[in-house]
Amino acid sequence: MQKSLNYDLVIIGAGASGLMLASLLKRNPQKVCIIEAREKIGSKIILSGGGKCNITNKYLDFSKYLGDEKFVKEALKDFSTKELLDFLESQELSPKLDERLVEGAYFCKSSKEVLSSFSTLTKKIKLFLNTSVEDVSFEDGKYCIKNSKNLDIRAKNLVIASGSNAHFEDKDYEILTKISQKFKLDFKSFTPALVGLGLQKEQAWFKNLSGISLFAKLKIEDKNLEGKLLFTHRGFSGPLVFNASLYWSKGFLEFDFLPNNTLDEFYKKQMLISKALPLPRRFLQEFLLSIDLADKPLNKLNLEEKQKLEKLKSYNFAPAGNLGFLKAEVSKGGLNTKELDINFECKKQKNLFFLGEALDVTGQLGGYNLHFAFASAFKCARYLNKK
Numbered sequence: 001m002q003k004s005l006n007y008d009l010v011i012i013g014a015g016a017s018g019l020m021l022a023s024l025l026k027r028n029p030q031k032v033c034i035i036e037a038r039e040k041i042g043s044k045i046i047l048s049g050g051g052k053c054n055i056t057n058k059y060l061d062f063s064k065y066l067g068d069e070k071f072v073k074e075a076l077k078d079f080s081t082k083e084l085l086d087f088l089e090s091q092e093l094s095p096k097l098d099e100r101l102v103e104g105a106y107f108c109k110s111s112k113e114v115l116s117s118f119s120t121l122t123k124k125i126k127l128f129l130n131t132s133v134e135d136v137s138f139e140d141g142k143y144c145i146k147n148s149k150n151l152d153i154r155a156k157n158l159v160i161a162s163g164s165n166a167h168f169e170d171k172d173y174e175i176l177t178k179i180s181q182k183f184k185l186d187f188k189s190f191t192p193a194l195v196g197l198g199l200q201k202e203q204a205w206f207k208n209l210s211g212i213s214l215f216a217k218l219k220i221e222d223k224n225l226e227g228k229l230l231f232t233h234r235g236f237s238g239p240l241v242f243n244a245s246l247y248w249s250k251g252f253l254e255f256d257f258l259p260n261n262t263l264d265e266f267y268k269k270q271m272l273i274s275k276a277l278p279l280p281r282r283f284l285q286e287f288l289l290s291i292d293l294a295d296k297p298l299n300k301l302n303l304e305e306k307q308k309l310e311k312l313k314s315y316n317f318a319p320a321g322n323l324g325f326l327k328a329e330v331s332k333g334g335l336n337t338k339e340l341d342i343n344f345e346c347k348k349q350k351n352l353f354f355l356g357e358a359l360d361v362t363g364q365l366g367g368y369n370l371h372f373a374f375a376s377a378f379k380c381a382r383y384l385n386k387k
């Protein structure tokens with residue numbers, strides 16, 4: 001008969017939250033193991049921030065997250081930007097502020113150095129790579145972890161740090177749904193977020209703008225967002241649209257393509273519209289075609305034409321949909337945080353913990369998701385270290 005491998009603590013997932021938790025644990029490393037489906041640790045960390053890991057943000061605040069306000073506030077309270085930066089400094093990682101894409105974003109020199117630091121911190125902990133957890137049951141006070149290697153792994157404490165199916169869409173991620181069902185926990189299905197949005201047929205004129213970017217504002221229900229907007233051959237992308245995808249599920253978005261000006265400022269000008277307005281010329285030419293307005297001197301516009309041009313300030317757009325999980329940086333949805341206490345332990349099922357993106361908390365672009373994953377690990381580690 002196969003020998004059972006008994007651990008005090010098993011972590012499912014060697015990603016951001018699982019690795020941070022393992023790094024902060026103060027218990028005999030021989031009593032802990034990490035099970036990871038992929039052949040390497042940190043498969044999303046390595047891709048993050050275009051290989052430079054946008055690890056946190058100066059403007060960390062619950063308003064940057066979609067999720068239960070009270071829970072998010074509490075989770076971030078004891079693990080601020082400074083606390084994370086101090087931890088990274090102690091590991092000789094010194095992220096730098098780089099606000100070219102998103103305000104307040106801190107980037108590392110490379111994602112590789114972040115991973116290498118986690119590898120060093122967790123080197124004494126047993127790591128099962130290429131091992132996918134397929135199911136979990138609870139027997140005689142222990143979690144029995146069924147896995148693709150048929151190892152008989154059991155744990156007193158189990159941490160689910162399995163993230164979401166964004167970007168990799170494979171079936172390993174189904175473990176979270178299975179565990180939620182097994183322990184009767186409320187789970188909201190994942191949908192892609194921080195992802196581009198596609199075009200309806202009638203807005204095909206945008207396709208001619210592929211490659212152009214501009215600064216815009218966007219209204220989506222009660223949210224006002226601003227940032228860089230990028231036109232692609234499939235639709236809209238860039239930080240502004242990525243953030244919009246967090247809040248959008250259907251219906252209209254309203255763009256202000258000229259957020260820092262009113263059109264009244266320009267109506268006395270004798271120049272052509274496409275030359276006078278501070279927007280890319282190609283964008284203006286296509287926009288004018290789409291609203292059936294000739295490119296003429298601004299001071300020659302009649303009232304009706306001015307009304308047409310006002311669309312620049314309030315352009316309603318109903319996306320055809322998002323570009324799907326494979327293109328998404330994160331997923332929204334996940335385990336309802338009402339199932340957890342503030343140590344990230346399940347209220348109904350003792351010694352079962354959930355961290356990071358597996359939870360129904362999703363941040364905007366700019367380092368907020370890694371920060372939340374780390375903050376959840378911090379809180380959980382602090383509790384486990386006292387236990």
Ligand SMILES: Cc1cc2nc3c(=O)[nH]c(=O)nc-3n(C[C@H](O)[C@H](O)[C@H](O)COP(=O)(O)OP(=O)(O)OC[C@H]3O[C@@H](n4cnc5c(N)ncnc54)[C@H](O)[C@@H]3O)c2cc1C
Nearest residue numbers: 013015016017037048049054133162163356357367369370
């Ligand atoms: C391309 C890309 C770029 C990104 N850039 C940034 C960025 O710059 N800044 C930022 O804040 N966020 C970024 N993110 C999001 C960020 O990476 C995630 O939010 C974060 O990694 C979530 O941490 P986690 O620990 O919850 O999950 P993950 O880091 O995804 O880790 C989960 C781990 O669990 C493993 N796993 C899943 N199921 C199983 C199973 N059944 N058995 C065993 N193992 C399993 C997975 O293989 C994975 O290694 C980016 C994401 C992507 C895809």
